[in-house]
Amino acid sequence: MTGGTAQRRGLLAALLLVMFLAAMDSSVTATAAPQIVTDLGDGAAFSWLLAAYVLAVTVSVPLYGKLADTHGRRPVLVGGTLLFLAGSALCAVGWSLPSLIAFRFVQGLGAGAIQGTVQTVAGDLYEPHERGRIQAGLASVWSVAALTGPAVGGALAQYGHWRGIFLLNLPPGLAAVWLLVRRFPREDVQSGTSGPVDWRGALGLLLTCATLMTLLAQGGTAWPWNSVQSCALLTLFLLLVLATARIERQAVEPFMPGWVWRRRELAVPSLALGLLGVIMTAPLLLLPVYAQAVLGLGPVAGAVVLAGMTFGWPTAAVFSSRLYLRVGFRAAALTGATTVAVALSATVHLTLSDASTVPFVAMSTLLGVGLGLLQPALLVGVQAAVGWDGRGVATANLMFCRETGQSVGAALFGAVFNAAGNDGVAVAVGCVAVCEEPVAAGLRYAYLVGAGLAAALMLLLLRMPRMALR
Structure with missing residues (x-):
């Protein structure tokens, strides 16, 4: 441009x-x-x-x-x-x-x-x-x-x-x-090969995502996860996935073309960003609750613990280009994923040692550093692997995977948190002395799951090919 x-x-x-x-x-x-x-x-x-x-x-x-x-x-x-x-x-x-x-x-x-x-x-x-x-x-x-x-x-x-x-x-x-x-530069507003808009595929995706979000939002709250309602929604979701995939294969101009998933340099980062979306939900959802219920901080001071992550992320992103230009996109992404796994595992240890606020802020910052190294390497790597006429689709697929991952993560970590004896995040925020032990256990288990997902993310990134810059 x-x-x-x-x-x-x-x-x-x-x-x-x-x-x-x-x-x-x-x-x-x-x-x-x-x-x-x-x-x-x-x-x-x-x-x-x-x-x-x-x-x-x-x-x-x-x-x-x-x-x-x-x-x-x-x-x-x-x-x-x-x-x-x-x-x-x-x-x-x-x-x-x-x-x-x-x-x-x-x-x-x-x-x-x-x-x-x-x-x-x-x-x-x-x-x-x-x-x-x-x-x-x-x-x-x-x-x-x-x-x-x-x-x-x-x-x-x-x-x-x-x-x-x-x-x-x-x-x-x-x-x-x-x-x-x-x-906006006028000369860059150009048209590529265009066909009929894939409205059938869009409708299929809408119904698929709506079913998934209803399942995630209501499961474990409005009805148990092992109930008839949850099983019915899960079955409907899987059927809609198959139907939408078939529509996309038959479409003249699919909005999610098959080449996005057939090319390993695009598919692996997309799946990785979906996992990242799941992982990042744990601190966003539960760390402020822990800060108030266990560390005894107020709402404003409790936000400072999470602010470590929101500070570390953009700070690391500033230097991410130097890293991926020096060692490559895959190595840079692996560095970020390893940092995320270390930060989550260290936070689990902190919940067992009655640590003060400062170590939690430090690990929150380290987590943000890992995320700040990981996401740009995935995003820029994908954009470097495609030309102008495919960059919009490839980038949108990454954002779709991240948004879907965050929706899944909210339900997953909410369920893990409640399994530790809590009665929902909203109730735990206003509960201090009585809820201290289950809230600490809820964060610990959620971060253990997050660390496991970070390890899976590292294994996935090993399948990411080395990519040249365009």
Whole structure:
């Protein structure tokens, strides 16, 4: 992708801004739950405010990746951002919880275009030796969004109105659209070989992911994992996987083409990023709970323990390009995976030794370093293995695997945590003295599972071929 320095800086600013908005909206409603339920009622369905958003993002990312390759990056990114802003405006006027959930789905459809296409455009804009710095910027955006999203949502709900959570997106979002239109290099908005849009495949993926998320969200809570309902949903999920795979094989222009999974240099990183998505859910979900229930920290101080990870990730990503340029993508990814395994295993030891807060912050930071070395090596390695006309699909497949992995990880580690004698994460947060032992055991078991998955990730990465830069 061509363009002057000022043009690239303006475009990068727009990319970071829209990515921040999409990332923040994945968690911004959590702390506004009481106010939303009071106004709209139907508290039992509140969890679907997040689930609808995540479902829409997960399903739409592969479709937008294909459209970005066949119709250009700019129309997909600008159109997706406008759809995200339209969904935000509709959420602000939601008159019932079902309507708000539906509008969150619309918002998520726009966020899906943002998440996949921003990473693709970053791959177009910058050479492989520059992408480590850009990945650090994108990782920083995610970190800041993860920390500020709940705080912004809670503050607006307490001191203003929860509808302001969604209206807040409009001014910066419109500014980002203006930058995208002005700064996106016109000569790079090109069309590749295009055919009919694979709507049947998209519908199949939507039904497949919806079934999986219903199983993960309701299993172990609304009904036991070994119940008839869980078995029925699992069977339906497997049948839908087979049906969707058949549709994709028959499609003229599949949104998830077979070559993405037939080429080992693309398939292994995709599976690895899916495992990474599972692993990273454990600290995000459980470490703040441990900090409050066992270490005795308040909500703000407890967030500092997790902030170690959100600091280590972008810091390591800055130096990741130096590492993968020197030793290669596979060795760099293995270094990151090994660091992750060491950090998780060391944290398990800390839970057995009554350690203070500082060692937990240190291991959280080390975990972030491992993730910061691992993800850029996988992402840049895949982007370096394909040309312009396949980069959107390949990048979107990586994002799809990570999003799916995070959904699976939330259910997996939630089940492991509850198996240690806890009654859910939300209950454990408000429980200190009585819940200290089961919370410590829950984190320990979850991190043991995470360390095992990190070991499996290392074995998987040994199958990753050495790749040359393009």
